[in-house]
Every structure is written in C-alpha cells, then in structure tokens.
Amino acid sequence: MDAKKIFTAHSNFFQSHARLLSVSERKKSLRKIDRWIVSHEGAIINSLWQDFRKPAPETLLSEIKMVRDELSLIRQSLATWARPETTPNPLTLIGSRSQIYRQPKGPALIIGAWNYPFTLTIGPLLGAIAAGCTAVVKPSELAPATSQLVADLVADCFDPDYITVVQGGIPETQALLEQPWGHIFFTGSKRVGRIVMEAAAQHLSSVTLELGGENPVIIDKSANLSAAAAQLVWGKFFNAGQTCIAPNHLFIDRAVYDSFLEELQKALTDLYSRENEQPATDIACLIGASHFERMQQLLSDAEAQGAQVVVQGKQEPDAHYFGPTIVKDVPLNSPLVQEEVFGPILSCIPYDDIQPVYQHIDSQDAALALYVFARNRRFVDQVIAHTTAGTTVVNTVNIQFANPHLPFGGVGKSGVGKGHGWYSYAAFTHPRAVVRQGPLALNRFIFPPYTPARERVVRWLYRWF
Ligand code: NAD
Numbered sequence: 001m002d003a004k005k006i007f008t009a010h011s012n013f014f015q016s017h018a019r020l021l022s023v024s025e026r027k028k029s030l031r032k033i034d035r036w037i038v039s040h041e042g043a044i045i046n047s048l049w050q051d052f053r054k055p056a057p058e059t060l061l062s063e064i065k066m067v068r069d070e071l072s073l074i075r076q077s078l079a080t081w082a083r084p085e086t087t088p089n090p091l092t093l094i095g096s097r098s099q100i101y102r103q104p105k106g107p108a109l110i111i112g113a114w115n116y117p118f119t120l121t122i123g124p125l126l127g128a129i130a131a132g133c134t135a136v137v138k139p140s141e142l143a144p145a146t147s148q149l150v151a152d153l154v155a156d157c158f159d160p161d162y163i164t165v166v167q168g169g170i171p172e173t174q175a176l177l178e179q180p181w182g183h184i185f186f187t188g189s190k191r192v193g194r195i196v197m198e199a200a201a202q203h204l205s206s207v208t209l210e211l212g213g214e215n216p217v218i219i220d221k222s223a224n225l226s227a228a229a230a231q232l233v234w235g236k237f238f239n240a241g242q243t244c245i246a247p248n249h250l251f252i253d254r255a256v257y258d259s260f261l262e263e264l265q266k267a268l269t270d271l272y273s274r275e276n277e278q279p280a281t282d283i284a285c286l287i288g289a290s291h292f293e294r295m296q297q298l299l300s301d302a303e304a305q306g307a308q309v310v311v312q313g314k315q316e317p318d319a320h321y322f323g324p325t326i327v328k329d330v331p332l333n334s335p336l337v338q339e340e341v342f343g344p345i346l347s348c349i350p351y352d353d354i355q356p357v358y359q360h361i362d363s364q365d366a367a368l369a370l371y372v373f374a375r376n377r378r379f380v381d382q383v384i385a386h387t388t389a390g391t392t393v394v395n396t397v398n399i400q401f402a403n404p405h406l407p408f409g410g411v412g413k414s415g416v417g418k419g420h421g422w423y424s425y426a427a428f429t430h431p432r433a434v435v436r437q438g439p440l441a442l443n444r445f446i447f448p449p450y451t452p453a454r455e456r457v458v459r460w461l462y463r464w465f
Pocket residue numbers: 111112113114115116120138139140141142168169170173174187188189190191192193195209210211212213243244245340342368409410415
C-alpha cells in the first residue's frame with residue numbers, strides 16, 4: 001500500500017470529478033450502496049457472526065437498518081441541503097446578495113472502529129459521498145471478515161480513485177495519516193484520537209473524532225423500576241456491551257437500590273434465558289482474548305475493592321464469551337467506574353444525595369452519553385442542567401443512535417464534531433460565503449480620500465444603518 005500514491009490519485013479525482021458531481025450523481029452513488037446492502041444482507045450478517053458472533057437480529061438493526069435509514073434520509077434531503085442558502089443582508093450591503101454554498105472539503109479519510117464495523121465505516125462514507133468528497137476508508141483490522149466485506153462493497157460499487165478501502169492496522173493507518181486530507185473522520189478510542197488529531201495538525205486538516213466515554217446512568221426513586229431494568233439490561237448487553245454509548249455504571253437512589261437490583265436480575269433472566277445454551281446465540285462474544293482477559297481483571301479488581309458480584313454470566317475463554325455480569329456496591333475509584341468498560345459488566349452504586357453524583361460526573365471526562373430514568377420531570381431537567389454529555393436519553397438507552405436526524409457525537413474528551421445525517425454532510429463540507437455585488441454599490445460613498453464630507457457620510461452610516 002502506497003499511501004502517497006493513493007492520496008495523489010484521490011486528489012486528482014477530486015479536482016477533476018468528485019467536486020463537480022451533481023446532486024443526482026451523488027444520490028446515484030448512495031443508491032448503489034443501498035442496492036449492494038440489500039443484495040448482500042446474508043453476507044453482512046455472516047461477517048459479523050464470524051468476527052464476534054454478533055446475533056443476526058442485532059446486525060440487522062444496528063448495522064444494516066441504521067445505515068439504510070441514514071442513507072434514505074440523505075437521499076431524500078440532499079437536494080435541499082446542497083442548495084445555496086441565501087442569508088439576510090445588513091442595510092449597509094444593500095445592492096448585494098449573500099449566500100452560503102456547501103462545498104466538499106476534499107479527499108477524505110475515514111477510520112473505523114471494530115465494534116460496529118459496518119456502520120462505523122459505511123455510515124460516515126454516506127456523508128462523504130453526499131458532500132462530493134473522495135474517500136479512503138480504513139476499517140478496523142480487529143474485525144477482519146467485515147473489513148473484507150466493506151472492501152468488497154466499495155470495490156463492487158466505485159472507481160478506486162473515487163472511493164477505496166485500505167485494510168490493515170497501525171502502520172497502514174499511520175501512513176494514511178501522513179497525507180494532507182481535506183477531512184479525517186475517525187471513530188475509536190481517545191488514545192488513538194489524540195494520535196489522529198496530532199497527525200491532522202501537521203496539515204491543519206479538519207477532524208471529526210467519535211470517541212468513547214464512561215457513560216453514567218442516574219436512576220431516580222420515581223422511575224418505573226421494572227421497565228428501567230429491562231431497558232438497561234437490553235442496552236447494556238446489546239453487542240456484549242461493546243457499544244460506545246452503552247451504560248457504564250448506574251447511580252441508583254438508595255431508597256430503591258435493593259428493589260432495583262432485584263428488577264435487574266429478573267430482567268436478565270427474562271432477556272437472556274437462553275444464555276446457557278451452547279453456543280449462546282443471544283449475546284455476542286468479545287472481540288479478542290485481551291478484551292476477555294481485561295473483563296476478568298476489571299471484575300477481580302472491583303471485588304478486591306469491596307464490590308459484590310450479583311450475577312456472573314458463564315465464561316468461554318476460547319470463544320472470548322463473557323456472559324452478562326452485574327456488580328453492586330462498586331467504589332467510585334474502581335476501574336469499572338473510572339474507565340470505559342466496553343464489555344458486559346454493569347456496575348451499581350447507591351446514592352443518598354444527588355449533588356455528589358453531579359460532582360463525580362463532572363470530575364470525569366465528559367460522557368458520550370448520559371442516561372436518566374425518572375417519572376419526575378423536574379428531576380430529569382435538573383440532571384440535564386447539572387451535567388454535560390454528548391447525548392442524553394430519558395427512560396431508555398442507546399436509541400439516540402437510531403435517529404439520523406439527531407447529531408451524534410461527544411463533547412470535550414468524548415469527541416470533536418458530530419456525525420449522522422445532516423451533521424455528517426456538514427462535517428465533510430465547508431460553508432463557503434459567497435457575496436455578489438450588484439450595480440448599486442453603497443461602499444462607493446465611503447472610499448478615500450477621507451474628506452470631512454466623507455467622514456460625515458461614514459458617521460451617518462454608522463449611526464443609522
Ligand atoms: P482504536 O482507537 O483502538 O482503533 C480505531 C482505529 O484506529 C482502527 O481502525 C485501528 O486500526 C486504528 N489504530 C489503532 N491504533 C492506532 C495507532 N496507534 N495509530 C493509528 N491508527 C491506529 O479503537 P477500537 O478498539 O477499534 O474501538 C473502541 C473504541 O472506539 C472505544 O473507545 C469506543 O467507545 C470508541 N467508539 C466510539 C464511537 C462513537 O461513535 N463515538 C463508536 C464506536 C466506538
């Protein structure tokens with residue numbers, strides 16, 4: 001792989017073709033992707049199963065449907081988004097017309113994470129195509145079957161100078177990062193996010209960084225406990241907890257702490273009643289041996305710090321299967337609370353007073369998602385006002401990702417910029433200000449020389465316009 005050669009080819013294609021593509025040509029490219037997805041549904045499900053035994057219903061929802069929903073929104077809206085927008089003019093600019101043209105930023109680089117390996121590469125690609133960029137897509141090497149599938153999709157649909165996939169790991173990504181991209185859209189960890197931002201700074205390339213976070217959940221005593229427990233068990237163990245917006249740890253009002261723990265166990269039994277079947281097919285595996293060992297370590301560290309395991313799922317080290325696990329009385333300094341768990345361990349912490357909970361949330365990096373369960377609306381408003389997070393959902397979890405009309409992304413250390421739908425299109429485009437002066441140009445009256453009469457005109461304009 002010669003990153004410089006790929007960049008040069010993309011740069012040339014951008015200059016001569018991509019930036020000039022009409023809205024209908026861009027929509028045609030999007031349609032090609034949609035057709036490919038529909039005709040390869042089985043292959044997509046299989047590749048995710050091969051990579052980490054992701055259950056087919058979860059692939060259908062979170063990889064296939066999400067991408068197709070976003071694609072459909074972009075196709076429907078692109079003509080409107082791409083139309084130059086006329087802005088109001090100040091009176092001093094009478095005789096001119098001000099507009100905003102959205103223009104593609106140039107050749108784009110998209111780097112994906114492994115946990116939703118289809119959605120996180122093809123999703124941003126939709127925005128890049130809609131914008132009129134060329135794109136190099138670098139899927140994660142940790143999900144090799146899906147990485148190959150993404151490469152097949154792109155090779156089947158596009159000229160490689162327009163869209164191409166580079167497969168590989170760190171050396172390939174670093175070589176790509178040395179090029180002066182128009183925009184870099186990265187999804188992954190904070191650690192690598194810093195590396196990407198440093199590389200982008202060398203060329204002053206713009207970036208979108210979709211990073212992770214330690215997503216807290218607050219459960220008020222007014223919450224519907226059984227409904228909350230079912231939603232949390234579903235959202236936490238979907239994709240085996242390997243979701244950037246998965247609930248990380250629960251702050252539960254002590255008045256309902258014990259009853260909520262019982263509800264969680266009931267919900268777990270209901271949702272994962274088939275967990276002991278061989279193989280367990282309702283919950284995915286972890287992506288690799290080191291991820292499995294990390295879960296074991298997190299759990300034993302928390303126990304050594306006084307946390308108690310309420311439910312421990314079965315473990316199959318060879319398959320990297322770590323069953324749904326619930327831990328209570330987790331100390332705030334435990335790595336289960338301090339780090340993004342990114343796996344199927346759910347921690348419970350009781351609280352007596354909400355203020356220290358706000359302080360603790362504030363002391364951590366800003367969350368990618370913060371969830372609140374309550375029937376008391378004032379309580380919900382107070383939580384939103386006292387905290388910062390990329391996204392918030394009330395009385396369920398994760399569904400913010402499924403609405404392509406909403407901006408998706410973090411704030412502070414959980415991310416830079418936003419993706420999905422319009423926000424993805426906006427990330428790959430630059431709003432270019434274009435002002436057209438007509439024959440009546442008032443500024444003629446303020447040209448030098450600055451005689452006393454001219455100065456009077458300027459003062460008059462300054463005062464009245
Ligand atoms: P990662 O940061 O390890 O890898 C992401 C990508 O960067 C991969 O394509 C990888 O090949 C590349 N990479 C890894 N090390 C690199 C290096 N040293 N130099 C250059 N490139 C490098 O992340 P991951 O393990 O694939 O994904 C998990 C993380 O992603 C979690 O923190 C999760 O929260 C986050 N995530 C965020 C979102 C979001 O939308 N905000 C979505 C999914 C995942």
